[in-house]
Amino acid sequence: MLHPLGRIEVEVELAERDGETVIERASLVRTARKILQGELHLPDHVFSGGARSAGPAGRTVRSDRSRPIRLIVPTPAAGANDVIARAIALELGPLLGRPVVVDNRPGANGGIASEHVARATPDGDTLLLGYVATHAMHPALQNVAYDPVADFAPVGLIGHSPTVLVAGSAVRARTAAELVAHLRANPAACTYASAGEGTAPHVAAELFTLAAAVDIPGVTFAGSSAAINAVVTGRTQLMFSSLFTGYPWIAGGRLRALALAGPDRVAALPTTPTLHEAGVDGVDVTQWYGLFAPARTPADVVGDVNAALNQILTRTDSAGLIASRGIDVRPGTPDELGALVVHELAKWRQLVDHAGLAARRWPTTVPMSDMSLSGG
Known part of the structure; x- marks a missing residue:
């Protein structure tokens, strides 16, 4: 087994009891003297319940704790999901x-990662950084090869992030109302950057075009990082970005926040109005992020990860790091995340059907080889 102070050799005697593999006896081979002398301390988690998985004939077996836990992220590196996942993983491991x-x-559009975790062995070795696109928007918009409710065991919510309409330097409009007036007078004068079909930037932009009665062609990039870079560098002019992704560019003056796609203003952008205030209703897109395990992951394993996640989210330093980029940190229970998924999936299915989004044109996809990541 692995311990923070190095490798520990043990002899273990296993037995099957009530359908579960248990440890009858464990003897330390080389480190007993160090423990007796107080030079080495074994934390409780070394011989605690640990991660389990459903084995043959329904038997529960313990996960190999020498293997790392893999936190699967459904988007490319450097995007919001990736940054959040790495911040969580850094502190989740030691706990x-x-x-x-x-x-x-x-x-x-998140399907590869989501399906991988949905089909993974439910032993605690595999987790998913899921978000509003993987568990609500994309399944509402298209058929996917996984069930966002039945195929996952919710672990815990991380938090919410507002969606903000940002404009590049080439856009002269200083408000959402000015932008709408410009686009009505000049159809297709701007393009918006999308992070993929069924993602928040895509769905929010399509809702905006319907609500404002304007025409804005979309261009799809591989993830939010590439999409927002396209706006910064002028390849596209607009994007409905999560505040987490857009805030550094807004704060640095490279992008301009025109409006928030939500019900309320936010403290990070106190002078930025909502689209409702600008006269555009029906674009309410709040993004959220959470941890999921495969369905049938034992409840105690889910509970252990949930407790560790909530400990991270309630620390001032950890929560502050995430919150500084616009995330409203929300520790909670697995049941609360499960209820959120059910509610959001139903909401977006109804909205997609009502707005006819599934029948609308898809944004043009930019090949990976053509993408420029200059500008940050």
Whole structure:
């Protein structure tokens, strides 16, 4: 097994009791003297319940704790999901007594990563950084190869982020009302950057075009980082970005925040009005992020990860790091995250059907080889 002070050799006697593999006896081979002398301390998690998985014939077996936990991210590196996942993983590992490795698996608008975790062994070794797109918007918009409710065990919510309409330097409009007037007079004068079909930047932009009665062609990039870079560098002119993604560019003066796609103003952008204030209703897109495990992951394993996640989110330094980029940190229970997914999925299915979004044109996709990441 692995311990913060190095490798520990043990002899273990296993037995099956009531359908579960348990440790009958464990003897330390080389480190007993160090423990007796107080030179080495074994934390409780070394011989605690640990991660379990459903084994043959329904038997529960313990996960190999020498293996790292893989935190699967459905988007490319450097985007909001990736940054959040790495911040969580950095502190989650020590609390669980195992390394946590971030594994980016972008593709199919989050479908590749989500399906991978949905099909993974439910032993606590695999987690998903899920968000509003993977568990609500994309499944509402298209058929996906996973069930966002039945195929996952919710672990815990991380937080919410407002969606903000940002404009590049080439856009002369200083308000959302001015932008709408310009676009009505000049159809297709601007393009918006999307992070993929069924993602918040895509859905929010399409809702905006319907609500404001304007025409804005979309251009799809591989993730939010590439999409917002396209606005910064002038390749596209607009984006409905999460505040987490857009805030550094707004604060640095490279992008201009025109309006918030939500019900309220936010403290990070106190002078930025909502679209409702600007006269555009029906664009309410709040983004959220959470941890998920495969369905049938044992409740005690989910509970251990939830407790560690909430401990991270309630620390001043950890929560402050995430909140400084516009995340409203929300520790909670697995049941609360599960209820959020059910509510959001129903909400977006109804909205997609009402607005006819599934039948609308898709943004043009930019090949990976053509993407420029200059500008930050």
